[in-house]
Amino acid sequence: MDRNQLLHEGVVAKFLRYVQVETTSAEEPQTIPSTPGQWELARMLAAELQAMGLTDVEVDEHAFVTATLPARGAEHAPVIGFLAHMDTSPAAPGRNVKPILHRAYPGGPIQLPAGPVLREEEQPLLREVIGHDLITSSGDTLLGADNKAGIAVIMEALARLLRDPSHIHGTLRIAFTPDEENGSGIALFDPARFGAVAAYTVDGGPLGELEWENFNALNLRVVIEGRAAHTGTARGTMINSLHLAAQLIGSVPATARPETTLGREGFIHVDRIEGSVERVAMVWLLRDFTASGLDAKRQWLERAVEALRLAHPGCRITVEALGGYRNMREVLETFPEVVERARQAYRDVGVEPVELPIRGGTDGAQLTHMGLPTPNLFTGGVNFHSRTEWVSVQWMEKAVEVLLALARRWAESPAPQARP
Structure with a gap:
């Protein structure tokens, strides 16, 4: 694509192009990026950035795309960054996405060709976008607004800055990153080389979301090894790992599960399980907004595992940490102006910030603890990771x-200073 087209096509054309590249990430990656489609999108974005006229455009050995928009009229302003991730969730199919543009949504249900229906009673935010242009998938797949809406928003913002010389800005650093959905990619990012004093992930949801607090997270693999035996002569010899796994899962308090918690309540969640009589492997997700709350949940699981060992002395149970992330609030509170400038920018364009804790995490959480303060901004997408995902064009704008x-x-502000 030539420069003129990229600068003038608009955010919708960009978004529709990006979602058609399959970038589903692998749940347990062996490499970064974990899937070849992320390479395809990385190379596409790098080519577009170069065609638009950005400098320092690079795609590194892990498919991180970085680029620079040089300052205009504010050469001494602090360098800031905008980031979005290229992968989509494996929770729903991501191959052959067929985006559909619904002009001037009149209200009521939206029947997707493959069968799913978007209903206001299930997705009340639809009542707020009557008259908007909405984009959905065909219902066979997710849409991929998480996070290709963020990519499209960043690319369109760059296009407008480049085509309109009246915009004053400092140096902007751009990054498109792999494997956010499985939490593995951002650990390979180098904030020092990126060179920004602060950054923003464009990875949030509906209009107004401004997020600077998230769960503390710990992911664990629990493996139960029992003893197989012929079912006809199993008495006194068989230790059925499946039964032990069921006991462990059943011991999770009913009030401590994702489906029974909200707001600032943490949870204990069994995310995946596979196995047989002889061996069962499970992935557990522990989440809490405080470090002490997360530690209490890990201690609960360790006590439950020990009780199972004592009750079944022939079994072997191991617990292995798979990774996690920390609440970015504890760092961002020491850089209040990074969040405050986002609030001001929202209000500059007539959007009132909606500041709620993320019941999950973003690359920004890890970046913040790596030394790059990085709150999260909205994209206009809703109902991520599902076949009924949608995005409002007006919210993307x-x-x-x-x-x-x-x-x-x-461009008008000094660099942020850490406060105790």
Whole structure:
């Protein structure tokens, strides 16, 4: 694509192009990126960035795409970054996405060709977008707004900055990253080489979301090894790992599960299980907004595992940490102006910030603890990781306006200083 087309096509054309590249990540990656489609999108984005005229465009050995938009009129302003991830969730199919643009949504249900229906009673935010242009998938797949809406928003903001010389901004650093959905990619990112004093992931949901607090997370693999035996002569010899796994899962308090918690309540969740009589492997997700709460949940699981060992002395149970992330709030509270400038940018374009804790995590959480303060901004997408995912074009347009306002705010401001 040539420069003129990229600068003038608009956010919708960009989004529709990106979602058609399959970038589903692997649940347990062996390499980064974990799937070949992420390479395809990385190379596409790098080519577009180069064609638009950005400098320092690179795709590294792990498919991280980085680029620079040089300052205009604010050469001494702090360098800030905008980031979005390229992969989509393996929770729903991501191959052969067929995006559908629904012009001027009139309200009521939206029947997708493959069968799923978007209903206001199940997705009340639909009532807030009557008259908007909405984009869905065909219902065979997810849409991929998480996070290709964020990519499209960043690319369109760059296009508008490049084509309109009246925009004043400092140096902007851009990064498109792999394997956010499985939590593995961002650990390979180098904030020092990126060179920004602060950054923003464009990876949130509906209009107004501004997120600077998230779960503390710990992912664990629990393996139960029992003893197989012929079912006809199993008495006194068989130790059925499946039964032991069922006992462990059944001991999770009913009030401590994702489906029974909300707001600032943490949870204990069995995410995956596979195995047989002889061996069962499970992945457990522990989440809490405080470090002490997360530690209490791990201690609960360890006590439950020990009780199972004592009750079945012939079994072997191991617990292995798979990784996790920490609440970014504890760092961002020491850089209040990074969040405050986002609030100001929202209000500059007529959007009131909606600040709620993320019942999950973002690359920004890890980046923040790696030394790059990184709150999260909205994209306009809703109902991520599902076949009924959708995005409002008007909300995406507002997200573009926020990035332009944020670039302007930073052009007028000194670098952030850490506060105790």
